[in-house]
Amino acid sequence: MSGTKRALVTGISGQDGSYLAELLIEKGYEVWGLLRRHSVPENQTSRLDAIGIFSNPNLKLVYGDMTDLPSLIGILKECMPDEVYNLAAQSHVRISFDQPAFTTHADAEGVLNLLEAIKTICPTAKVYQAGSSEMFGNEYDEDGYRRETTPMLPVSPYGCAKLYAYNLCRVYRSSYGMFISNGILFNHESPRRGLNFVTNKIVAGAVDIHKGKINTLALGNLEATRDWGHAKDYVRAMWMMLQHDEPDDFVCAMGEAHSVRDLCEEVFAELDMDYRDYVTQDPRYYRPTELDDLKGDCSKLKDTLGWEPTYTFRTMLEEMVQARL
C-alpha cells in the first residue's frame, strides 16, 4: 500500500470543494470528488475547470448524491478514504424556505446516509462535517459572540437541517468512537462564491454598473450583519481539524461583524462609486425570518490548532472586485 492519503470530498464542485481540492492536491493527497448530476453539463465542474485541476491525475470525480445511499456505499467501497469532507449541501438559506424538504433530504438525511455508510465500510476514516453559524439562529452569548458552547436555535430550514447533522455527528462520535469533527463555519466568500450570495451579488452588480451594463442593484435586508472571512482560509481550518489528534467541534470566524450596507459601501467605494446612487431594496430578497447579527469567537480553533486567517474583510473584497473586473 502506498503512503498517499486519500480524501473523499462531497460537494467538490462548490466554492469550498474547489479550494479544498486544490489544498489537498498540493499536500499530496489523492482526491476523490462526489459530483451530483445536473442537466447543464458545463456547470458541473466549472470551478474545477477554471482552476485547471479538472484533469489533474490526482483528482477523480465520481457521480453520486447524498440522498442516494447506494451511490455513497459504492463510492466508499471503491475509494476507501482516509479522510471524508462532507461539503455537499443545499447551502442557500433563502432558498431553504422555498425547498425545505429537499434541503432536509440533502443536508440532514444525507449526512445520516453518509455516516451509516462510513460506519459500515470504513469506520476508521476521519470525517469533517460542514456545520454553519446558521445553526445558532438569534442566540448569542452576553458579549455578543457565538462560540462552541452557545445555545443553538436555528431560524431557517437550512439551519434546522444543519443542526440535525451536527448533532448526529456528535452522536456517532460518542456512540461508535468514530473520528468526526464538526466545523461551525461563519460566512466565507471568494471570487468563486455563487452569484446569488450577497457578497458576490454586490461585487458582480457593482462591477456591471461600473462598466455601464446595468443601472441599479436590487437587494434585500441591508441591516443584517455577518462575520465574513475568505473560503481559502476556512478550508485550511477544515483540513487542520482532521489532522488534530482527537475529533472535536470548532467555530471558524473572523470575530468581526459588518452589515450588508457596510459591504455595499466598501465594494462600491473600491470602484469610486457611492452605493446609495444605485442600490434599491426589493421584498423578494427578504427572508421570512432573518438571522440579524452574526459574530463568532474562534479562540478554540486558534488556541488548539494554531489557525490564523491570511485575508481581512477588505483584502477579501479587493480580491473579489479585481477578479470580477
Ligand code: G4F
Ligand atoms: O450571502 P447570504 O445569502 O448568506 P447567509 O444567508 O448568511 O448564508 C451563508 O452563510 C452561512 C454561514 O452563516 C452558510 F451556512 C450558508 O450556507 C451560506 O453560505 O446572505 C447574507 C445576508 C443575509 O442577512 C441576507 O438577508 O445578506 C442579506 N441579503 C440582503 N440582500 C441578501 C440579499 N442575501 C442574498 N443572498 N441576496 C440578496 O439580495
